[in-house]
Amino acid sequence: MGTYSQKNSFQALKDLQVGSAHYKIFSLQAAQTQLDDFSQLPKSLKVLLENLLRFEDDLTVKTEHILALVNWQKTQRSDQEIQYRPARVLMQDFTGVPAVVDLAAMRAAVAKAGVDPEKINPLSPVDLVIDHSVMVDYFATPQAFEENVDIEMQRNGERYQFLRWGQSAFDNFSVVPPGTGICHQVNLEYLAQAVWTAEHDGEKFAFPDTLVGTDSHTTMINGLGVLGWGVGGIEAEAAMLGQPISMLIPEVIGFKLTGKLKEGITATDLVLTITQMLRQKGVVGKFVEFYGDGLADLPLADRATIANMAPEYGATCGFFPVDEITLDYLRLTGRSAERIALVEAYCKAQGLWRNTGDEPIFTDVLSLDMGTVQASVAGPKRPQDRVVLADIPQVFDALMALDLKPAKEDKERLMNEGGAGAAVDAKQSALQNDEPHCVIEGKRYPLVDGDVVISAITSCTNTSNPSVMLAAGLLAKKAVEKGLHRKPWVKSSLAPGSKVVTDYLAAAGLTPYLDQLGYNLVGYGCTTCIGNSGPLPKPIEDAIQCYDLNVASVLSGNRNFEGRVHPLVKTNWLASPPLVIAFGLMGTIRKDITQEPLGVDSQGQAVYLKDIWPTQAEIDAALQKVNTQMYHKEYAEVFDGDEKWQAIQIPDSQTYEWNPQSTYIRHPPFFDGIDQPAKPIQDIVNANILAVLGDSVTTDHISPAGNIKVDSPAGRYLLAQGVAQKDFNSYGSRRGNHEVMMRGTFANIRIKNEMLGGEEGGNTLYIPTGEKLAIYDAAMKYQATQTPLVIIAGKEYGTGSSRDWAAKGTNLLGVKAVVAESFERIHRSNLVGMGVLPLQFVNNQSRQSLNLTGHEQLSIRGLSDELQPHQSLNVELKRADGSIEQFKVLCRIDTLNEVEYFKAGGILHYVLRNLIAS
Template identity: 85%
Template structure:
């Protein structure tokens, strides 16, 4: 049961009666009489202000913290630290499994220390949605969904058993079974309530619905006026256990939307435009709040699409205030009428309701007339790199360095680079052909640079939006009626974010047309966007490797970082669902599909994109098929699961019964010695550099994801445990096994280590002997000698998803510090949360200006238990020739709370030590 403030320094507590129901609220209007005018405070900051009023305790929240948010209006920025407590936590299974593993390990540690394991229990509501495990092994048939679900249950039975145990063992912990939907869409359509209720001492309190999630796209819920953002699993676990989230009062960038989208322009085009604008503006670590009268015509689903991609534009969140459109969506999706009435009354009472002409105070602003948005995609490697539709061919040509090289030259180059055995024979044989090609069902097709081999309607960003999903269905219908088909070399898939999508595609009569083009239902999950695209057909994979082709994927996702979608697909393009299908029909991104034909009809006439693109009137007509009954039907038993889920047997025990032979769930080593006092902070002496990395190294590069290679350290480990390659599954599915994950840290096939001249792949130089080896293998050799390690990097280190294993794996490899030019918000926090020191170059210095090659020894001084946030530390570099020099770095332990976490060995260690001592 929550405990809300009895101090009430600003007289905020009052009653609110709505439809004969009685609620207690912490009133911003009441507090305003002492705090000062709040009318111009951004609505996202009003949510934080209410949170502080409700949790004022003179310890974690003091009067001056509350006043600091009001005083923010004077300068529109602040360096004041606050302690924020969200109402709930959202998880997906990739990040959720290791979080539950940690909770189980904490219970084991508490029991070992002689305390009650029940001390480890979520104090806040936690929902875990299993959505990241389904892979596109089968596609293009009506049996694909059942086949993928069957293999998903086979692969992940042990993980799912563990999660079912967690649901039984922990309080306030619910699991949405596989085959239901993507966590963000389930949150948007069902879990979120806009205004949350809590009980305290027999009274019902109403307050803003807030959350953090273990997926960076938790921000999607900001479209519903719910303040939420992604954190690492480490932070989420601490929040579950009652630990407040330490944060600086953020800058808030106002984004004014005016006008309306033109005919034929989608929400995807809009969000890619906004993403590019905000990336150029620079909003990392800041709140973005949307305002302006253009919101009056912006559907809730479009708002959610924009909010979803906040991590891509770099913001902590992209917040939309609550208004009549919010209430309309709550009604459509089957929310209780009484809750909707409360949402309206509460938000109007608290000044959280969007009114016409609202102009809050912001740190800075920018604006967009939506009528200026054009059809776009993003690619080939970053979501902020927007390309207007006609410009894709020249963008790809530039990527290929001038014009595409003749295939024969490419093949000769490959042979000259060396190789052995069958691979060389295949390449030599390929030289006899005039063009690269593949053979599918006995028929030969050219396959060249720029051909689309994956066309996937996938991910939370777009599959939650009925407008773009129905537009895809309408385009498919028109394409089929014109006699078009997707190209044979294209792997196509449809992975909706919830079962409601399937309902309205069926009700509108559009699903059969999608199926005729090969966009059959493959599963309800993230699939291709998270890297679960599954294998390409063997003839395609063979051709790509034989001819070293730069092929493409087009997906309706939010992430297109290198190596993420498929290891053999080098360029990846984000597009709206109807454009995904259009490129599946075209089969290549070398062609300007706005001008060149997609194919021919039965009479041999050219068919162009404009001939099959649906009008807004056509989309609006089929949108009428989306109704409340669909939401009631699909969410009536959302936590029950199918028969295979119900049949999973689980142990009845407070502590988990670890299986030492398991290759999925292992007892992690993080809490060993937790019953002993923490070691004092000491300087880092004579550390070796494990890797020297460039700019924009993402958590996809650092954290294990996707396929496990047979000859990788993780693959060798699994084989040593008796696991055959066909049963490797993915790194994501084995996130509960630290042995696999630490071996896969920094093992991404696209990561470039400058110690090896920028060579791609997870290798490094073991400096003492000069040997090249896997980063994991080198780290273990250094650990044998008790040699501490550091990572050197460039700008925006850790950009990407909230990957807890990017920090956990770094810790287990023995890395004591990461020195970078700048850090992404979540990853910096996660490093501190795992006891790894984030340090930032200062005074314009970089790894290049300091001539750091990776062969140096690094010592870091100024570390002690008296360390303070943003301390200046000194780094001493001992070079291979024996010379030394020094430079200063900024310690990116940003808050006093983080100092305490770091001193304890990490945030979970801090929480656990306190619980054991209590």
Template identity: 85%
Template sequence: MLKYSDINSFHALKALKLASATYKIFSLKDAQNQFGDISLLPKSLKVLLENLLRFEDNKTVTKAHIQALVDWQKNKTSDQEIQYRPARVLMQDFTGVPAVVDLAAMRTAVEKAGIDPECINPLSPVDLVIDHSVMVDYFATNKAFDENVEIEMQRNGERYQFLRWGQSGFNNFRVVPPGTGICHQVNLEYLAQAVWLGESDGDTYAFPDTLVGTDSHTTMINGLGVLGWGVGGIEAEAAMLGQPISMLIPEVIGFKLTGKLKEGITATDLVLTITQMLRKKGVVGKFVEFYGDGLADLPLADRATIANMAPEYGATCGFFPVDEITLQYMRLTGRKDDRIALVEAYCKEQGLWRNMGDEPIFTDTLSLDMNSVVASVAGPKRPQDRVELPNIPATFNALMELDLKPAKIEQERLINEGGAGAAVDAMHSSLQNDHPHCVIDGKRYPLVHGDVVISAITSCTNTSNPSVMLAAGLLAKKAIEKGLHRKPWVKSSLAPGSKVVTDYLKASGLMPYLDQLGYNLVGYGCTTCIGNSGPLPQPIEDAVQCYDLNVASVLSGNRNFEGRVHPLVKTNWLASPPLVIAFGLLGTIRKDITTEPLGIDQQGKNVYLKDIWPTQLEIDEALQNVSTAMFHKEYAAVFDGDAKWQAIQIPKTKTYVWDEKSTYIRHPPFFEGIDQPAKPIQNIENARILAVLGDSVTTDHISPAGNIKKDSPAGRYLQAQGVDPKDFNSYGSRRGNHEVMMRGTFANIRIKNEMLGGEEGGDTIYVPTNEKLSIYDASMQYQHAGIPLVIIAGKEYGTGSSRDWAAKGTNLLGVKAVITESFERIHRSNLVGMGVLPLQFVDGQTRQSLNLTGNEILSIHSLSDDLQPHQMLDVEVKRADGSLDRFKVLCRIDTLNEVEYFKAGGILHYVLRNMITAE
């Protein structure tokens, strides 16, 4: 347990007496007698302020830091660095496994240095929820859940054994077994408490529930008034080990909500509207805090849906203050009465309670009348690109025109050059889509551009929201009653975020209708939204590849980046759960779903979306089936797991017994030589460029994700280890094996390297021989020759999920620096955490204006142990013709703590070196 401050410069420590108990708190009300009025400070910043008061130590937190947060009100911004210590850490298994691998490797390292390995333990509580491993191999059958779970256990036996060892080997570390739910929904429904309790010197302290998570959608818990956001696994591990999170006091954008949603408009429509507005506003690296009297009618589940999408609108968090609706949700989900009473008393005492008419001070504001929201989806490639429902076909057609333009130009060239005949005829056939088809169960169906091949109710964003889930069930019921069917080429699935969802779908009598349409339960996990959509039926896959079709997915998720959902599905649309099913019935996104019939009823009449769309009254009636008893039942033994989980055998050892033959869990090389002094920071001389990338390169592009291709570097490695391609599993499942992950870094099939003219795929030019190689193979040749490497990119580099392997893999590929126009927050921090230098172009310069093609040799100067945050550095460019150029870059090591981490070789290296030195 972290020690709380006994300095108390602002006389904040006091007792909060309730009927059930007395708690010590660091009172903001009392402290403002010393540092000034904070009644109008954003409530999210009040949470940070309490944190600083509680951890004041005259070193990482001083009186000046606390005063700077109070003084934020003067300019509504600050350049002050603060050190923040969250109450707990949340992990999912894809990001959690490498974190636990690192902790296990740290134990091995300290044991090698002659120190008791049990000194490596989380100091803050850690919950790891296994939710990212289940894949949709089986669907549209009542056996789908059991069969998918069976395959999951077979595929992930080594990983699960390792996590079971971690659960028993580390203190303060709990694991929620597979088949339970999605980490963010389990957090919302059970783990989070709104006000946390901690023991120190025999006293019980109450303070805001805060956390960081190794998944960017940790922000979902902001809907419950809990301040939390996603960080890389590297940063989370450091937080577990007692290191504060360095951050600048953020700007806070106030988002005012007024009015109410109209009949037929869902929380998904609202969140897609808000996402578009905030992405346009520009909130990267900022807090967003929702306020306004419209919150009085906004259910907690809708708030959580909005908060979940904070990474999509680019904010650090999307915070909703605690109010009566928060308490209602806590009662519904079975939180204890004394905790609910504490939450109300504490938040009112601390000024964290939302009152009608609240108008805090914000850096900037924007507002939305919820009555203006219309039915929408987002797509086809980014979650912030909202499209009103009737405009989907036109949006897709415009995309197709853009994609087909090069082919049309080539067709015209062949005709002009007299190259008529078979080649032109074949291209014409492809462009006109005369004959594309698939054969399913002996019947031939046309399959063309824009057809929906995946329709998935998936991910935490919407499956945590009973209103939209029950709306989906009601729509399914009406569809069945009208005699409608899912189109045969559509792969359908239902993956709830917790077992409570299936409880209330069954209690409301709606599950049988979902089953009849093919939306059978496939698992409790993220599934399609994270790329675990599983294989398409072979006839569909064959047709897509044969005719090079641009087919679509429609999912109730939060991410639709290209190549994420399925490697063969180019356009992906985010939609509410009822719309997901409606598109499964329509089978295409080329038609206007608001005016085109979904099918024909038993009387031969057309059935339209309006005919089966549930009313708000019907939804409200179905909501009466959601009961507290369901939450009590499903969370009573949440950490126990089923018989398969309990039967896993684990070694009873302080350090993990590494198996050199394992292809899932390998001892990583990050801590080699950790018992030796850190090398001084030096200039980067004569570096080669490994890749030149464009704008909005996501962590999905950088970090290994999805399926492992047979002929990829990772696939070749696994086959060399005796693994059959059918047993490759996904990159996510093998995140505990650095050999696989470094081979998969920058290997995404949709990444575009400008060194190859923008060609898709994870290749590059090995400049010394002008060979086209995989990025991994080129990296190995450069590293063998002792040549450092650099990545060049455009705007918003590192957008997307918090993926520590996007930084770890970059490090292992020998990349010393990444130079971009701008970084997304989490990835920049992770690069520093792995000892990779993040640099930013200045004065409006870009890779294009500087004519950086990838053939240049770069040297980065002004680097030394005296490095300062935001220091300007010099880059020398030696071009292929021998000429020299120079330009300046901004060092995006943003804080003094980050400087110390970088000097030590990374954040975990910093922790270990200090530990070894102290011993």
């Protein structure tokens, strides 16, 4: 973590007395007497300022950095790079397992170099929550939870053994076992303290609770006034090993909230509206801070829902200052009276408390009267694409028209070419004669485009919010009382983010109704929101494939990118938990759910959404069932786990005993040769293009996620290792095996490579022979001839989850640079952290303006150990006809620290080399 400021240039070190407790603090008010007035700084920047004062060392934090943050108030922007040290790190298991694999590999590397392996240890507290591994294999039965937990333990026993070893081998490293909750909800309800305390040189210090996490939605904790955001696993590992996070002082967009939500409007409707507004504004790489007197009526769970979706609106974080509502939530969730008193006293003393009428100075401002928010969903492919509830059918029909147009053109082309068109006609004729349908338990049902096949209450975004969860339970109760049923083709599930949810649903008497509609508990974890939706019933899958149907999912999550929820479900809609159930009852998105009946009651009368939608008074009455005892009960033994977890045997060793036969945990090659000097940076010469990609290519497209196809490179590898297809598990569960992950990089079935005319699937053109190959197979052929590779892309490259394997896999495929129109913040950082050069087109150039087809070779000139942040570089473009052109790119290595990381081969390589050298 570094040493607390011995310099104390601004006399900020002071005492704070809270009751009988005594704390040392770095006082912003005291520092202000030595500086210009900064009382109107955004409160999120005051948190950063305290961090700089506390770690001022004249090396990583200098007086000029502190002054730059104070002077921000005058200009509302800054080009100053600062070194930020968060108090702690949060991980989930998909990103946590490879992080612990890296730590274990680093221990092996330093041991090989003759250094004590115990020097590799987290210096900051690290909490890893196992929440990403449970899949919805079983659903709509009372046994679903137990059956899913059993199969989770069978599939992941080796990973869990590895994590238990890590918990015993590493200091400052805690694991929350499976079946407990989602990391962000556990963080909100238990781990976070709002104000952190730590012993240092015999004194007890108090300071803002801050963190980084290996999941994009770490931002959820900003709803509690805790500054936190997602970073790549690579950057998080460096942070836990004592490296500061290098960042530019951000712009801060103020978002003023006024008014109150109308009757029947949910926090989900509010967050989808805010997401759309901020995406349109453009806040990538910026802080968003919420303010305004509307916050006085905004429950903390609603704030957390809004903060959770910061990655969807593109911001680094969405920060809510601490106020009375924060304290009420801390009381409800069982934090100690001493901690709550400290939070209030500290935040008021530091100017971090929200007061009525606060008007900080911001870079820019948006505002929203919450009384204008309408019932909404988002979809069908992006979370920022908000759709008013009544408009879903038109949006879907327009999408279908777009999808059918290329099919018609393809058919005409095939007819002109002769022969093949007849096959198209034959298939269409067959479909016309046999209407699309499925057979479930011997009964035939029509199954057509727009039918809902997945209806999932999932994700921390909404399951952390008692209001919308109880609304779902109340809607289920009314639906059952009216005699409504979920449609037979709908796969339904309830996967809360903590056990407290099932406690309050039961206390409110709502569980039986959810169960009756098929929304039985399936697990405590992310499930459908991260692609762990599990298989659809075979009759449904067969019908979708046979009739080439465009079916839908409706989920209460935060992500709906193509190929994420389920590979056979093309359109995915984000909605509030009560709407998730309503669409499960209706069974289609092609009808206006606000006007058309959901079904008929026991008397044959039509039942409409308005007939079963709960009133605010009913929700408020149910909310009275949520109490502090529930939180005390469920978090009393949060790290213990069940008997299955406790029965896992672990080796007693400080270095991991790698199993060469393992298909889950393999010794990665990243640190091979780390005891040798780093090679100097050299120009990239005559690189081939591995893929040409369009706009908004997400880390879901790049990094392996979801199911492993049997005929994919990863599937073929597992079969060769003797793994049966039924035991493939998911890509996420095998993130500790680089052999699987590099084979799955760029293998998403929805990725479109323009080198193949935009054809979907993880293939490319291998230029030397002109053959179409899987991207992995082509990359290995290029590696065999020592040919460097580049990726060409459009805008917002790497948007989405903070998946470190999107960068690690890129590195292992031999990609030396990615040239894109713009980058998502975390992925750009991850690329640098893995020694891959991010380059940005300039002068309004793009792959289209340069007419890049993938047949070209690129040479990137001007690279050397003198490389500087944001340096302009020359690219030499050699076309297939031998002609040569030049164009400029901007080097997106953004800070001097990142230059040092890149020189060392990556951020972890930098840490290791320094450790070995010392």
